[in-house]
Amino acid sequence: MFSREKLENNQVWLYVVVILLAAGFGLLFPEFGTKLDGTISIIIAILMYSMFSQIPFTSLKKSFSNRRFIWALLTVNYIAVPIVAWLLTRLLQDYPPLLLGVFLVLLTPCIDYVIVFTALGRGNEKLMLISTPILFITQMLLLPLYLVLFIGKEAASIVEIGPFLEAFLMLIVIPLAIAILVQLFMKKSSVANKIIDASAWLPVPFMALTLFVIIASQIGKLSMYIDEILKVIPIYILFMMIMPFVSKLVAKCFKLDVPSGRALIFSGSTRNSLVVLPLALALPDNVSTMVAAIIVTQTIVEIVGEIIYIRVVPNIILRDKDSLENSL
8 A cells, every 4th residue: 555654765766766757858858848947946835835844833842952953053054064165165166156056055054855864864854854944044144154255255246135035935934834824723623634644745746846847957958067067076976975974073072862963964964956946047147057057966966975875874974873972
């Protein structure tokens, strides 16, 4: 019998198949793939609602009592990651549009499928899920500052505040508000309760749909910037190799338990390509296509890396018998 548990247990391979199909579709029908650009934000918004609908808002106060994890999460994503990203980009030429694409995607922590892969990697996915609003708000506030610091005011000025505010409203505020309202009425209405139950089915199919739309709409543009893409692929691979060990060190410093430490590893290593892509597409025409291609390349590299992570993180990097709470 087909069940939600079976769907969730096999979602990684579903994503792999979807990426392959999307790549083939985008290459065979480039004109239709390009028309999918306008649907990206809408699909991500539905995906975010499905994620938020699973957060137990009635017990948020208890969930946020784990302040050590929150501080560790902020330390990894806004101190460790920027340092690693800046060091790795020293390997690239000083070309602002290229650097803009890399920094856009590496400086923004993932707030969507990182929850899925954290669960598959035997991490504390509930902590990741509840931390989503914090990560999104902080990255939107800090990203412009980091862009100015790393690539200068002139290059950073390419990024307009309008698309960021629009993304925040559409991708976070509205889905979050709907999820909260449905949960508030859940105890009083059987209809609201059924909506919550139905919403639990949405994350996996809408994650697959999001990946399909992004890959299919952008894959044809990759060949236009093959030289730039070949330069950034090693950067993305090195980032995914380095960050698990940096995150593990931070987890030790904050004395997290093993499931929380794994969640920190996935957060520090997984980037926000699905959400920053609409921001890239909103850039001026002379840079938007290149930046979007660089971001999509990171998504493809990252999916392969996440498939490796779900095996390596719990079995090698941070095993059940490892102790973080008594370290340092």
